[in-house]
Amino acid sequence: xxxxxxxxIAAALATGxxxxxxxxxxxxxxxxxxAVEPNAILASALAVTANNYNGGATxxxxxxxxxxxxxxxxxxxxxxxxxxxYSYSTNYYQGLFNSTYDNLNDYNLIEQKAAxxxxxxxxxxxxxxxxxQLLVDQYGDIPYTQALLGIASTNPKYDKAEDIxxxxxxxxxxxxxxxxxxxxxxxxxxxxxxxxxNMTDWKRFANSLRLRVLLRxxxxxxxxxxxxxxxxxxxxxxxxxxxxxxxxxxxxxPNSNQQNPFYNRYGFAVGLTRTTSExxxxxxxxxxxxxxxxxxxxxxxxxxxxxxxxxxxxATPAYVGTTLGEANPPTFTAANEVVGSRFLINGTFLRGANxxxxxxxxxxxxxxxxxxxxxxxxxxxxxxxKQDFLDGIKASxxxxxxxxxxxxxxxxxxxxxxxxxxxxxxxxxxxxxNGLVNWEASTTTVRLGTETTNTNLNxxxxxxxPRTVTQQEKxxxxxxxxxxxxxxxxxxxxxxxxxxxxxxxxxxxASTRADKLPTRLFYPQTEVSTNQSNIPAGQTQYxxxxxxxLD
Numbered sequence: 001x002x003x004x005x006x007x008x009i010a011a012a013l014a015t016g017x018x019x020x021x022x023x024x025x026x027x028x029x030x031x032x033x034x035a036v037e038p039n040a041i042l043a044s045a046l047a048v049t050a051n052n053y054n055g056g057a058t059x060x061x062x063x064x065x066x067x068x069x070x071x072x073x074x075x076x077x078x079x080x081x082x083x084x085x086y087s088y089s090t091n092y093y094q095g096l097f098n099s100t101y102d103n104l105n106d107y108n109l110i111e112q113k114a115a116x117x118x119x120x121x122x123x124x125x126x127x128x129x130x131x132x133q134l135l136v137d138q139y140g141d142i143p144y145t146q147a148l149l150g151i152a153s154t155n156p157k158y159d160k161a162e163d164i165x166x167x168x169x170x171x172x173x174x175x176x177x178x179x180x181x182x183x184x185x186x187x188x189x190x191x192x193x194x195x196x197x198n199m200t201d202w203k204r205f206a207n208s209l210r211l212r213v214l215l216r217x218x219x220x221x222x223x224x225x226x227x228x229x230x231x232x233x234x235x236x237x238x239x240x241x242x243x244x245x246x247x248x249x250x251x252x253x254p255n256s257n258q259q260n261p262f263y264n265r266y267g268f269a270v271g272l273t274r275t276t277s278e279x280x281x282x283x284x285x286x287x288x289x290x291x292x293x294x295x296x297x298x299x300x301x302x303x304x305x306x307x308x309x310x311x312x313x314x315a316t317p318a319y320v321g322t323t324l325g326e327a328n329p330p331t332f333t334a335a336n337e338v339v340g341s342r343f344l345i346n347g348t349f350l351r352g353a354n355x356x357x358x359x360x361x362x363x364x365x366x367x368x369x370x371x372x373x374x375x376x377x378x379x380x381x382x383x384x385x386k387q388d389f390l391d392g393i394k395a396s397x398x399x400x401x402x403x404x405x406x407x408x409x410x411x412x413x414x415x416x417x418x419x420x421x422x423x424x425x426x427x428x429x430x431x432x433x434n435g436l437v438n439w440e441a442s443t444t445t446v447r448l449g450t451e452t453t454n455t456n457l458n459x460x461x462x463x464x465x466p467r468t469v470t471q472q473e474k475x476x477x478x479x480x481x482x483x484x485x486x487x488x489x490x491x492x493x494x495x496x497x498x499x500x501x502x503x504x505x506x507x508x509x510a511s512t513r514a515d516k517l518p519t520r521l522f523y524p525q526t527e528v529s530t531n532q533s534n535i536p537a538g539q540t541q542y543x544x545x546x547x548x549x550l551d
Contacts (some may be wrong), residue, residue: 038110038120042191043250045106049127050248050357052103053134054486055261060134064488067518068495069449070288070478071485072322074330074340076280086518088509088541090192094524097139101147104131108148118182119199123192125175126206129168130359131215136161136494137147138521140545141536155531162223162546168213169230172206176237179203190355193250194359201347203239205246208365210234216547219497231377242365245357245399258505259353266343267350275345280332283340286321286447287503291481293319294446294462295437296430298423299400302347303484310337325506350484351404358486361399362408366392367479386439389475390428393437396482397424435469436477440523444469444522449504476500496548512542514551519544 022244054061082092093491107124114121133224137143144164146156179199188197193221195201214230249405252260256270264270266279270399284304292300300319307320307330321331343349370388373380391411398409401420413422431437435444445462476498483491494500496519505516513519518541527535 022373027125037115038113038124039186039189039191041106041110042120042123042188043193045103045110045124046127046193046248047250048099048103048106049131050359051261052096052099052131053359053489054357056095056099057265058093058099059261060096060138060489061485061487062491063093063096063138063521065282065485068480068483068488068492069324069505070280070488070491071284072324072326073329074280074283074322074342075221075329078425080281084506084508085510086506086516086541088518090522090525090528093521094526096521097524098526099136104128105148106180107131107270111168116186118178119188120186122175122178122199123188123202123403125171125178126202127208129171129175129209132164133168133209134489137162137216137489137545138257140520140539140543143534155534156408158534158536160546165213165217165547166226166318169210172210175206176203176239190509192433194248195247200239201242201246203237204242205360205478207234207237207239208242208360208368209370210247211241211365211372212360214377215371216493216497218375218428219549221549222546226417226492228377231372232379235378241369242360243410243412244397245362246356246360247358247408249356252354252356254353257353260355260357262357263350263353263355264294266352267345268430270353279342283330283342284319284321285503286323287340288484289319289321290447295427295434297427297481299397299427299481300350301344302400303344303349304341304347305344307332307339307341308334309339318367323504323507325508341480343485347398358399359488361482361490362411363392363393363395363399364479364487364490366395366411367475367482371472371475374475385471389439389478390481392475393427393478394421396478397421397427404445436474439471439474442468448502472498473500496545497550499550518542519548 003294052059066080067086071083073083074256107128108167110117110124111121111128128332132142132144137271140161141158142161142164143156144159144167146153149156162346176331179202182199188199190196195205210230211234214227214234216429222540252258254270259270266274266282267275269276289300289304291297292303306317306321309320310316311316320330320338324339330336332342346352366388369378370385370392373385374472394411394414397420398411398414398418399420401423402408403419406419409418416422428437433441434446435441436446443466445466447461447463476494477500479494480491480501483494495503495517499515505511509516511517520539520541522541523535523539
C-alpha cells in the first residue's frame with residue numbers, strides 16, 4: 001500500500017509556540033520508532049488533518065461541495081468534467097486516500113507512546129477514528145486492521161466497512177476511559193491546536209464523533225437494535241457533547257506556509273492583492289442560492305458577493321449561481337448581462353489568512369442530537385428536540401457571522417449582541433409559517449431542486465400548493481445549509497444516508513441511479529497499482545457504502 005510508506009511531503013504547520021515556519025517531515029521512516037516525542041508531533045498531525053479536510057490540493061470538502069450541490073463550475077474556466085458528469089476514475093481525488101493514510105500514520109506513531117504520553121495517545125486514538133471514518137464514507141471497505149503495520153504488512157487486507165464502524169465506537173469509548181485514567185499524566189499544551197489541552201473538550205469531541213458514527217448507521221435495518229443500545233450508552237456520558245465549533249488553529253497568518261489552507265487556495269496568495277485563479281473557478285449553485293433567498297436567510301450576505309442581472313438595459317445586483325453541468329455557466333465579466341457570484345471576500349468562507357479550520361461544527365452536533373431525540377434514539381421530549389433544532393440554527397448563524405480572530409462562543413454564553421444572534425432572531429421571525437424553519441409548522445412553500453427543472457425560475461416564487469415537511473426533513477435541511485462549504489462532506493454523507501434534501505444533480509450526469517448522483521469514489525490508482533489483489537472486486541462510483549440504504 002504505497003500511501004502508508006510514502007514520506008509525508010505536505011506542508012504541515014508547526015505548533016503555535018514555534019510558529020508556522022516550514023514544512024515538517026514527520027514520517028522519516030514509518031517502519032522504525034520515531035525519535036521525537038508526541039508533543040512535538042501532535043500540532044503538525046492536527047494541521048495536516050485540517051488541510052486534508054478543507055483547503056488542501058485535494059480535500060474532502062471541495063470534492064463534496066460539488067457532489068452535494070453547493071458548488072458548480074463557473075464559465076471562467078474549462079475542465080471539471082468529473083464534477084459535471086459524475087464520471088469518476090481511479091485518478092479522481094486519489095490524493096484523499098494517500099494523504100489521509102499518511103496522516104493516520106502520524107497519529108499511530110503518537111499512540112505508540114501511550115505509556116508515557118497517555119493524553120496525547122487518547123487524542124491520537126480519537127483522530128484516527130475521525131480520519132478512518134472519512135475514508136470509509138468515501139470508499140466503503142478499506143485497509144484497517146493491517147493498514148498501519150509498516151513493513152509487517154506491505155499489502156494490507158481490506159476490512160468490511162460495517163466491522164470498521166463498530167470498532168470506531170469501541171475506540172472512542174476507550175479514548176474517553178484513557179483520558180479519565182490519565183489525570184496526573186503528561187499534560188497537553190499548545191501543541192493541541194484544537195482545544196489547547198482541555199481534555200474534557202476532547203471527551204466531548206469523542207462523544208460527538210460517536211454520535212456521528214451511530215447516526216450514519218441508523219437507517220440500516222439489521223443494525224437498529226445495536227444503534228439503539230449504543231445511543232443509550234452515549235446519552236449517559238457525563239461530559240456530554242461539544243459546546244462550540246471544534247476549530248484547528250495552529251497559528252495561521254499572512255506569511256509563507258502559514259495561511260489558512262482554504263483562504264490560501266480560494267482567496268489570496270501571500271502578499272498579493274489580487275485573488276488566486278481558483279477564486280474564479282467555482283461559484284454557488286442556483287439551488288443553494290434559492291434556499292437562502294426563499295427563506296429570507298441573511299446568512300447569504302456573508303457567504304457570497306453580489307453578481308448582476310441586466311434586464312432591458314438595467315443592471316440589477318443579484319446573487320447569481322450556476323446549475324451544475326450547464327453548458328454556458330456565468331462568468332465574472334462586467335460586460336456580460338449575467339455576472340456570477342463568488343465567495344465573499346472577508347465573508348464566512350474567506351474571513352482572512354488567519355481564520356481557523358473547522359473540524360466539526362457545533363451546529364452539526366445539535367442537529368444530530370435533535371434527530372436522535374426525534375427518532376427516539378435518545379430519551380427526550382419534543383421540547384428538547386425543538387431546542388436542539390433551534391440551537392443548531394443559532395450555532396450556524398454564530399459561526400457564519402463570527403470574525404476571523406474571534407474564538408467560538410457556546411450557546412450558553414451568547415448574548416443579544418453576539419454576532420449572528422440578531423440575524424438569527426430576524427430569520428426565525430420571518431419564517432413563522434415555514435416548516436423548514438419553524439419546528440411546529442408542518443408545511444412549506446419553498447421549492448426544492450426536484451420540484452422544477454426551470455433554471456430561470458425566480459427562486460422566491462413559492463409553490464402554489466404547500467407540501468408537508470417532516471421533522472427529520474427540517475433537521476437535515478437546516479443541517480445541510482449549515483454545512484455549506486465548511487463541512488460539505490457531512491452534508492454529502494447525510495444525503496446518501498437520508499436522501500435529503502432533494503437538491504438537483506448535474507445536467508450532464510452520467511449516473512444510472514434514479515437521483516442521477518454517484519455514491520462513492522473509486523479506489524485510487526496508486527492502490528490499484530500496488531495492492532490490487534486485496535481491493536474488493538466490482539466496485540464502481542455507484543456501489544453504496546453499507547450505511548447507504550435509502551434512495
